[in-house]
Amino acid sequence: MTLAASSRTDFSEITDNDTRRALFRGAMAKLGAAVNIITTDGPGGRTGFAATAVCSVTDDPPTLLVCLNRSASVYDAVTTNKVLCVNTLNAGHQPLSHLFGGKTPAAERFATADWSVLTTGAPALDDALVSFDCVIENTVSQGTHDVLFCRVVSTATRTEGQALFYFDRAYHAVSG
């Protein structure tokens, strides 16, 4: 079987950082992912950000990882609070993703939705498909990002419905 038109890139031949980053991002745009709002609260304050770089690590102990850019405005709050809640968005949440993914002040990000608290105090989005309330147990720095290993201390599965998927630099609704 032959694949449709494709292009190959050998990263070892690319010496310019900006070019390499752009090529990597172009490739990553083909790796679709669920969209999540990651929230935190505590001594570092309440805030949150949109994230696709989230995945399951192990079920014993229940652990997921979140990749957080160290230059993000939320970085100090997340690392000070050491807790976060991963709220997986439904298809109607695209405006919320835009709010949490942009330059909007933290207080305004929370204004248009309803939030509860599960165990850690991090805000759980009331109509998320699922919320994972977590304690950050380990952190590994790689390049511009911190990989946060998060132990899940409670979950809330609230609704059925379509997922919000990010693929090819655009949002898509995905049915179960």
Ligand SMILES: NC(=O)C1=CN([C@@H]2O[C@H](COP(=O)(O)OP(=O)(O)OC[C@H]3O[C@@H](n4cnc5c(N)ncnc54)[C@H](O)[C@@H]3O)[C@@H](O)[C@H]2O)C=CC1
């Ligand atoms: N992992 C991350 O930090 C991500 C950050 N973003 C942010 O949202 C903005 C809009 O994203 P797109 O419209 O998809 O355009 P884009 O062309 O900047 O990104 C394409 C894809 O590359 C990956 N990516 C983007 N920035 C990255 C980063 N700094 N580190 C690792 N992977 C990254 C993501 O998979 C993204 O979907 C980006 O400029 C970026 O700042 C978006 C997705 C993931």
Ligand SMILES: Cc1cc2nc3c(=O)[nH]c(=O)nc-3n(C[C@H](O)[C@H](O)[C@H](O)COP(=O)(O)O)c2cc1C
């Ligand atoms: C669809 C989408 C996915 C994103 N995924 C991530 C991610 O996984 N990790 C990350 O650090 N930033 C991610 N971002 C960017 C953050 O949401 C953004 O940098 C964050 O809101 C901080 O912005 P600020 O510095 O203006 O507060 C994503 C943005 C969008 C729109």
